[in-house]
Amino acid sequence: MWNINELINGRSGFIGVISSYISENELNLFKEYIKNNFVNDGGLVYVCSSSIKEQCLQFLNELDKDLKKLININRLVLISRDEYIVNRKINMDKLINRIAMEIARLSEIIADKKTCVYICVDSFWNSLNLRKVREVYIKLRELYNAGKANFIIRYIVEDIDNPHIIPILQYHDYLIVDGVDNFEAYTPEELVHKALTLLSEKHSINYKCYKVMMKNEYLENMEQSMAGIIHDINNLLVSILGYAQYSLQIDDMNEIRKGLEVISRLALDGSCITKKVKSNFKRSFETQKDIYKFNYIVENCLDMVKHKFKSLALSKTKNLELSVSLDSKNYIYANEYDLRHSINNIIQNGIEAMEDRGILTVRTYDEGDNIVLEISDTGCGIDERLMNHVFKPYFTTKGARGTGLGLSIAKKIFEEHGGKIYIDSKVGEGTKFTIYFPAIKFDESVAEKKQEVYNTD
Numbered sequence: 001m002w003n004i005n006e007l008i009n010g011r012s013g014f015i016g017v018i019s020s021y022i023s024e025n026e027l028n029l030f031k032e033y034i035k036n037n038f039v040n041d042g043g044l045v046y047v048c049s050s051s052i053k054e055q056c057l058q059f060l061n062e063l064d065k066d067l068k069k070l071i072n073i074n075r076l077v078l079i080s081r082d083e084y085i086v087n088r089k090i091n092m093d094k095l096i097n098r099i100a101m102e103i104a105r106l107s108e109i110i111a112d113k114k115t116c117v118y119i120c121v122d123s124f125w126n127s128l129n130l131r132k133v134r135e136v137y138i139k140l141r142e143l144y145n146a147g148k149a150n151f152i153i154r155y156i157v158e159d160i161d162n163p164h165i166i167p168i169l170q171y172h173d174y175l176i177v178d179g180v181d182n183f184e185a186y187t188p189e190e191l192v193h194k195a196l197t198l199l200s201e202k203h204s205i206n207y208k209c210y211k212v213m214m215k216n217e218y219l220e221n222m223e224q225s226m227a228g229i230i231h232d233i234n235n236l237l238v239s240i241l242g243y244a245q246y247s248l249q250i251d252d253m254n255e256i257r258k259g260l261e262v263i264s265r266l267a268l269d270g271s272c273i274t275k276k277v278k279s280n281f282k283r284s285f286e287t288q289k290d291i292y293k294f295n296y297i298v299e300n301c302l303d304m305v306k307h308k309f310k311s312l313a314l315s316k317t318k319n320l321e322l323s324v325s326l327d328s329k330n331y332i333y334a335n336e337y338d339l340r341h342s343i344n345n346i347i348q349n350g351i352e353a354m355e356d357r358g359i360l361t362v363r364t365y366d367e368g369d370n371i372v373l374e375i376s377d378t379g380c381g382i383d384e385r386l387m388n389h390v391f392k393p394y395f396t397t398k399g400a401r402g403t404g405l406g407l408s409i410a411k412k413i414f415e416e417h418g419g420k421i422y423i424d425s426k427v428g429e430g431t432k433f434t435i436y437f438p439a440i441k442f443d444e445s446v447a448e449k450k451q452e453v454y455n456t457d
């Protein structure tokens with residue numbers, strides 16, 4: 001519990017009490033203070049503002065015996081602020097003169113004892129301009145310097161105007177600051193120092209939090225990008241290995257050549273992966289987009305998986321069919337690498353869902369300004385309860401065989417291309433993914449030319 005005597009004792013001076021608001025608790029604490037000063041033969045000039053007048057009068061009345069005793073011996077003067085307000089202007093000169101007069105009178109009575117002056121100020125201090133506030137302080141300090149009185153001026157934080165802060169710091173010997181449950185005494189210099197320390201602590205804490213947050217965010221992004229990149233590398237290696245193994249089993253030179261072409265294209269994809277890794281470290285992930293005939297991307301995509309169907313056809317024990325009808329004529333503005341790998345993720349899932357037996361159907365067609373891509377399989381299907389989870393990163397039902405990233409990456413990339421993905425599935429019957437992309441208007445002759453250069457078919 002705050003004990004103002006402890007704080008003020010030995011600190012006779014011009015003291016400011018800065019508190020957050022006038023609470024009953026605080027008034028009681030002052031009551032204690034005043035009581036103790038009465039006991040010590042102190043005196044009091046009390047200036048209260050009209051807003052708390054009732055409360056203050058009641059509180060002073062409650063001092064009861066001590067108070068009455070002091071009034072009887074002329075040691076207490078109560079000055080209400082209202083007496084000094086004329087037309088809402090406070091005649092501060094009159095107020096200060098009155099205080100000086102009362103101090104002089106009490107000084108005579110109390111002889112060598114100093115009078116205690118408690119001035120409870122709220123918004124009325126703010127009704128004065130800065131020049132006037134300084135004048136008041138100068139006069140009050142003169143009284144203090146003359147050794148007649150100790151001053152305690154109480155400020156309520158929310159009523160202090162910015163320009164008043166400097167005079168408060170300039171004129172007080174001590175400032176008593178209201179904490180949550182206690183008060184602390186500082187010299188104005190200490191208070192400024194404390195305020196600056198608090199500010200700098202707050203700033204450094206914020207800065208530290210900010211740095212930790214940034215680091216976490218960076219690591220999280222990094223982890224996700226790296227996982228995505230590993231997924232891509234894995235896809236590449238599976239396709240390269242597939243074509244290599246298939247080529248080793250056949251004698252048809254034309255087929256082998258086609259396989260080698262795909263392998264070399266996939267190896268070139270590896271350079272895209274290195275670029276991705278580099279840009280991740282630089283934290284700038286610029287995706288290069290260009291205009292492509294949509295079917296061109298899907299064809300390249302199918303190239304990455306055809307080996308699987310061909311190899312299985314060779315083994316004759318399994319039956320996996322690929323049905324393709326690419327009817328779209330439209331163009332898309334895309335990052336070919338990203339889009340191809342994302343479509344491949346969906347195709348791959350379809351193949352995995354069929355466990356080497358069934359039909360994978362890939363269709364493209366145009367619908368108004370949209371290009372539609374349908375990838376369907378006759379595999380195990382997706383349980384309705386899992387439907388909401390399949391796009392979440394790391395969700396997999398394949399145990400150690402899956403990372404659970406394929407669909408989440410694909411969805412993100414499709415959305416980056418303005419696309420929307422929908423699933424239609426029935427357990428035991430199969431799954432259909434339908435993806436809608438916005439087509440762009442493009443001069444076909446220019447586009448065809450450009451893609452002839454890339455297309456190795």
Ligand SMILES: Nc1ncnc2c1ncn2[C@@H]1O[C@H](COP(=O)(O)OP(=O)(O)OP(=O)(O)O)[C@@H](O)[C@H]1O
Pocket residue numbers: 231345349350353377379380381382390391395396397398401402403404405406407408431
């Ligand atoms: N065509 C599909 N048929 C049945 N289930 C599917 C199909 N596509 C996705 N799923 C379900 O969605 C889950 C998430 O797919 P996703 O591609 O994100 O990860 P994954 O295939 O398990 O792992 P990864 O792609 O890393 O190999 C799969 O584990 C599977 O349960």
Ligand SMILES: [Mg+2]
Pocket residue numbers: 345348349402405406407
């Ligand atoms: Mg997958």
